[in-house]
Amino acid sequence: MNPVRTCVGCRQRGNRSDLIRIANFQGNLSVDSEKKMPGRGSWLHKKTKCLETAVERKAFVRSFRGKVNEEQVTDLFKQIEQAEMMLEI
Numbered sequence: 001m002n003p004v005r006t007c008v009g010c011r012q013r014g015n016r017s018d019l020i021r022i023a024n025f026q027g028n029l030s031v032d033s034e035k036k037m038p039g040r041g042s043w044l045h046k047k048t049k050c051l052e053t054a055v056e057r058k059a060f061v062r063s064f065r066g067k068v069n070e071e072q073v074t075d076l077f078k079q080i081e082q083a084e085m086m087l088e089i
């Protein structure tokens with residue numbers, strides 16, 4: 001049993017194990033590598049393109065219902081890049 005989640009970038013669905021979880025915990029966006037942080041989560045494919053699409057579409061801001069700002073999204077972007085989590089362009 002592998003739950004399916006929707007990527008905030010491309011809007012395609014994928015297996016939970018193929019997506020990374022972004023958590024908004026107490027107003028801070030972070031990569032939830034263990035996929036068990038409390039708070040609302042957004043899911044993203046491990047693809048740079050999906051990340052870029054999500055940023056362009058302001059999908060994170062929407063997904064977290066306006067509770068995050070662009071600056072937080074930029075920081076998140078850096079976190080993901082530094083962690084080299086993206087497996088594909």
Ligand SMILES: [Zn+2]
Pocket residue numbers: 007008009010011012044045047050
């Ligand atoms: Zn995607």
